Amino acid sequence: MTALVLDAAALSALARSRAGSRPGAIHAALRAAVETGRGVVVPAAVLAELYRGGHHDQAIDACLGRLTGIDVADTTRPLARRIGHLLARAGRGSADHVDASVVAVALALGGGVVATGDPDDLEALAAGLPGITVERV
Numbered sequence: 001m002t003a004l005v006l007d008a009a010a011l012s013a014l015a016r017s018r019a020g021s022r023p024g025a026i027h028a029a030l031r032a033a034v035e036t037g038r039g040v041v042v043p044a045a046v047l048a049e050l051y052r053g054g055h056h057d058q059a060i061d062a063c064l065g066r067l068t069g070i071d072v073a074d075t076t077r078p079l080a081r082r083i084g085h086l087l088a089r090a091g092r093g094s095a096d097h098v099d100a101s102v103v104a105v106a107l108a109l110g111g112g113v114v115a116t117g118d119p120d121d122l123e124a125l126a127a128g129l130p131g132i133t134v135e136r137v
Contacts, residue, residue, distance in 0.1 A: 003109045004033035009117025015063035026137040045101040
């Protein structure tokens, strides 16, 4: 399955948008994924990065409630191993583990499009991996 996997910047952009607001690149990517039957996934580590209490939590939860069909990928032991291996392969430290989790989820799903506001780190982690495309939104 070629999924659309959201990083923190992509999910945050969705959460900040309001119903009826001008659609942006992330909305176009989301609409294309839904129209073509691709799954839309956000790693649990991305939620941990975005949850900061109060209105931040409310915005993320409201977004996930409003935009049904976004699945949350839990960090299982095999996924954690894949994340660690991606970090080692790219020569990255644990500070990049959330970005690595986004790439690892896309790999676990058999490939996908990673939607991000910061493609440089994700492209470094996904370099040379088949079936992974990084797109700025």
